[in-house]
Amino acid sequence: MSPSSATPKPLTPLREGDANICRHLKQAAAQYPHQLAVAVQRSHRRALSQRELRYSELDFVSLDRRSDALAFALNAHGITRGMKAVLMVTPSLEFFALTFALFKAGVIPILVDPGMGMNNLKQCFIEAAPDAFIGIPKAHIARRLLGWGKGTIQHVVNVTELTSPLAAALQTFMTGARSLAKVQRQAEARLKSDPSAALTPYPMVKLHIDEMAAILFTSGSTGTPKGVVYSHGMFEAQIQALKQDYGIRHGERDLATFPLFSLFGPALGMASIVPEMDASKPITANPQRLFAAIERYQCSNMFVNPALLDRLGRAGAALNHKLPSVERVISAGAPATIASIACFSKMLNPTAPVLTSYGATESLPVSMLGSTELFSTTTITDTGAGICVGRAIGGVKLAIIGITEQPIADWDCALALEPGEIGEIVVQGPMVSRAYYQRPSATLAAKIWDETTQCYWHRMGDVGYLDPQGRLWMCGRKAHRVDATLNGQWVKRYFSIPCERIFNTHPQVKRSALVGVNLASGRVPLLCIELEGALTGDDQQQLFLDLGELAQQFEQTQGINRFLIHPHFPVDVRHNAKIFREKLASWAQSRLDH
Structure with missing residues (x-):
């Protein structure tokens, strides 16, 4: 469905004591009472056909x-x-x-x-x-x-x-x-x-715009889940970003595969079309049901995580399916591979981008990159440059600071590293949370007060760098770096994404994970490998030789010469992409110890 030709009336400017995300729903109900707001798909039997799918609907009023x-x-x-x-x-x-x-x-x-x-x-x-x-x-x-x-x-x-x-x-x-x-x-x-x-x-x-409106818990995929305190001011900033930076317009229809994002639909004057799937395990979704919902409602927008993006792209290729109504796809939650985005894009019109959105529960969105520009970075990503996640969206400031585990109470411009230097990513903007709920120590570790702007910087827990064009490049989680030592002396620092992307170019490697293990001589990097197919013992030895030679070709991976094959990486259930490297590190250490 094309956006309504009528231009929504602007909302009354938000004052400090007038915040509530529902004011957007009230406006839509008054201006477009009988336009679709929500549709939920249900199937009555296991077998799939268009006739067996049912939809429950609500208009805005x-x-x-x-x-x-x-x-x-x-x-x-x-x-x-x-x-x-x-x-x-x-x-x-x-x-x-x-x-x-x-x-x-x-x-x-x-x-x-x-x-x-x-x-x-x-x-x-x-x-x-x-x-x-x-x-x-x-x-x-x-x-x-x-x-x-x-x-x-x-x-x-x-x-x-x-x-x-x-x-x-x-x-x-x-x-x-x-x-x-x-x-x-x-x-x-x-x-x-x-x-x-x-x-x-x-x-x-x-x-008040800074008053607590919701508590959203992080997934816990990289540590203990923490409750992020959301204010209505944060919600307002996210709505404005979706309008201004992502170009979402009143009257669009969104295939909503993530419950929280689906709530923004009605607040944006966009209908949320909810397919029948387990939102906590999107990798199990039936692609044909999602395709059916898109076709029935002519969805113009899709919000999908990388695992679902990959699943739908593969299904689309097998069925030769096209999505002519879709104008944009937003992928977030974890880094999507360039190959999966390229595969999915074949279902879209040439002008419809897949937008990679970088952020976290504590601050979302932070930056954005369109698929066309992403494809142009393939070669340098595969040679260890990290993953480009684009430029900051409107109102967001990005900076890189030196890697440290210590709290930083106050911001100083001298903390910011120069372009090209890898460090911890920090962000400031109206959608940045101010605190974790009942976690003062976690808040202290993640927030830096800026006296000049009277706002907090949030430490993302990710490492990366800014290039001369102002684009942000991701190099992995700060906790996943490996600092190699020899006889108590620091030798070299390895970052997960640059190293893994180099090894992932080998045709027999499905995915890899860098971990650190302890030997008598010190701490060393080790690469865990998940294979594309089974290998014999001799083939495994040849693979390890190939990977060792590959490692020597790039500065980022020189010194990595230990490899282990793991049958199936432990990953988070929602994204099927966030590898539990802590579990792999324990597994690898136990293998070496025995």
Whole structure:
């Protein structure tokens, strides 16, 4: 669908005490009440055909009214402004309505990635100390069995009615949980007793732009998950970036494969089309269902992570499928390979870019690079230059500082390295978070106060450099660098991405991971390898000889001469790209020790 020919009226300028992301939904509901806001795909049987796919839809005014009704209902249930509420709901119409209802009511959603693992989830809930828990039955069962939020949760709402024969047994695990439908009916009954109130829109809570609006936990793929404090000011900055830097316009339709990003659709006046898939494990998605949703709604935008991008690209090549309606694709969450972007691009019109977006939960987006420019960097990436992630978007400042594990309290311009020097990436901008929730030591380690701008710099935990054109190049995580030593003396520093990209050019290497191991003489670099196919013992020895010769050709990899083949790298479930190098390092060390 083409964007609406009508130009949206500008919002009233945001004042410090008037912030709430829902003001964008209110505007869309007033100006374009019956345009599509959300569509959710469902299949009724395992076999796939267009006829077996069903779609539930809400227009902007219906989404606005439903979230109003839910905000009233949550208040009636005792969930009010300033409380923190865990939201564990699968992508659905209820997910959208509930999230906007929480924002309208000034309730702070706690959003976690179910793929982070049970132990991490429990720790997240201990730190967040939620007042309420809103979720599907499966989430409530886990909450009771595993003790999530025990001692702090006072209000419990079940989003799905229990109608199966197991309902009574399930209810045993959800003592105190009231169904969302029942909460709504009770609230509606109260409103009907006062006809004037029944027609009154929910009085949206207005907050200071720096006031806490949500807590979003990091994935934990490179350490313990941390709760990032989001403000409505941060959300506003992200919306402006999507409009101004990414060019998203009112009336577009987005294939939304990541729940948080899908919420920006209605706030942008863009319809969010949610395909049937496990958003926490996108690698398991059925490509034909996604293609069907794009075709039905003529989606112009797609937000996909690298694993899903690769899966869809391969499926498109096998089916000779095209996506003529798609005008742009945004890839984020982990570095996508140039080969997978090139494969996916074959489904698009020549003018439709794949935009690689760099950032983190603490600051997103930071920089952006179009696929055409990315393709021009292939050769230098494969020879150890790192991955180009583009230029800073509007309002964002980038700098590189020396690598250190020590906190840096105050910013000084002298901290910034010269172009071409590799160091830790730091960013400043309106979408940069100010703190982690209840993690003062983590906040101290990640934030640098800038007295001149009265804003924080965020230390990304990634290493890289700026080139003379102002483009940012990524060289991996700071924690994944390997500092080689010999007899207690420092020898050389190795960075993960530059080294791995060199070795990944070998046709028998599917992917590689640089780790550090300890020998009697000191710490040395070792390369773990995941193969494209099986090899015999003699072939493995030849591969190791080839890789050793390859290492000597480039300054970045000279000195790497130890290799181990791993059957299948441990990776995060969401991106299927973030390699758990800490686990590989332990595995490699154990192999050497025995």
